[in-house]
Amino acid sequence: MAAGSKWLIIFFLAHTSVKAQFVGQGKIFDSLEKNIGRFPDKDTFRLNALGAVLEQSMRNATPSKAEKYYPETMLLAQKFKHKYRIASAYQYKGFSLVGKADYHKGLSYLDSAIETYKNVEDPYKSEWGVAISHMDKARAFMFMGDKETQLRHLLIALPIFDRIRHQNAVYVAMTVSGIYKELFNNEKGLEYAKHAVNASENQHREELKTLAYLNYALSWLSVNQTDKADQWLEKAKALISPTNNHQLWTYYNYLGRSYQLQGKYEDARQTFLQALQQAEKAGHEIFTLDILSSLVSASLRTPHWRSTKEYLDRYMELAKKVGNPLNEREALR
Secondary structure, three states, X not given: OOOOHHHHHHHHHHHHHHHHOOOOHHHHHHHHHHHHOOOOOOOHHHHHHHHHHHHHHHHOOOHHHXXXXXXXXXXXXXXXXXXXXXXXXXXXXXXXXXHOOXXXXXXXXXXXXXXXXXXXXXXXHHHHHHHHHXXXXXXXXXXXXXXXXXXXXXXXXXXXXXHOOOOHHHHHHHHHHHHHHHOOOHHHHHHHHHHHHHHHOOOOOHHHHHHHHHHHHHHHHOOOOHHHHHHHHHHHHOXXXXXXXXXXXXXXXXXXXXXXXXXXXXXHHHHHHHHHHHHHHHOOHHHHHHHHHHHHHHHOOOOOHHHHHHHHHHHHHHHHHHOXXXXXXXXXX
16 A cells, blocks of 8 residues: 555545535535525524525535625624624635635634634534634645644644534544654554544444544554454444445455555455455545555465456556556556
8 A cells, every 4th residue: 555545545434424424415505595585684584594505515515605695694693793603604704715725814714713603602502613613724724734733723623522522523533643643653643543433432323433443443554553453343344334335445455454464465365356346346546546556565475476467457557547656656666
């Protein structure tokens, strides 16, 4: 597996899982947008209808679709001194500006959102708003390449999500774990991977537990602790649906890596073949490219090394297709 790609994969899976919660979000947005027309008067009913559209656009990561509603939302929110709607509008504007790479302005709006959320009377909405705005700030610093500040904001958000038992605690803890790994702090990486496991067990969603277990197994693999990794892989496998190609691919990929680390190259080859099958079913070329790399590496160390050319040819072809020169160079070598 190419350096760094293993963390990219688990984050992709996490975000894929988040998106899965919002199947049909475009239809929900359209419905909420039509709902605005039901409230022509400039009252709190219209304010709430407008606010719901802004919030849905952030959930769906399509803030531009709601941009025309921002000025009226903020105007009405300020008119009625509705702190939650004012804070939410600030957050929407900050989220939108960060997406346009206008980081300085975006961060300023997010700061305003945080300060306003702190004064919201509903304790849950107040804490959730502060935490989610710090997540948005972390996103901005990630785009800016400032990992340390990104990490600082995530570490502010995490205990809040823990306190209100929000599912975002799982995703934030996994992200924090990955950042520490990238900063070569394996101890902290393991600590927050376990934190994600604990947070997932406060939720009633098996896909969250599965992601956290897979992530924890990966953390143990990164320090060559295959026995502990295998324990968590088994826990994850018991929860994976037979139709979830993404999670099955990850399970077989990590199990293959465990076999590789133990020098069981034939077991690794067979397991990577299973991972390849799931990657192809999922239809993700990056997954397929990643597993072909691992499959070649394992196969070259078995009596089946002659069959490696077939996988190398596919590896090279796919690397060229997706425009990845690092993988092309690895295939040539």
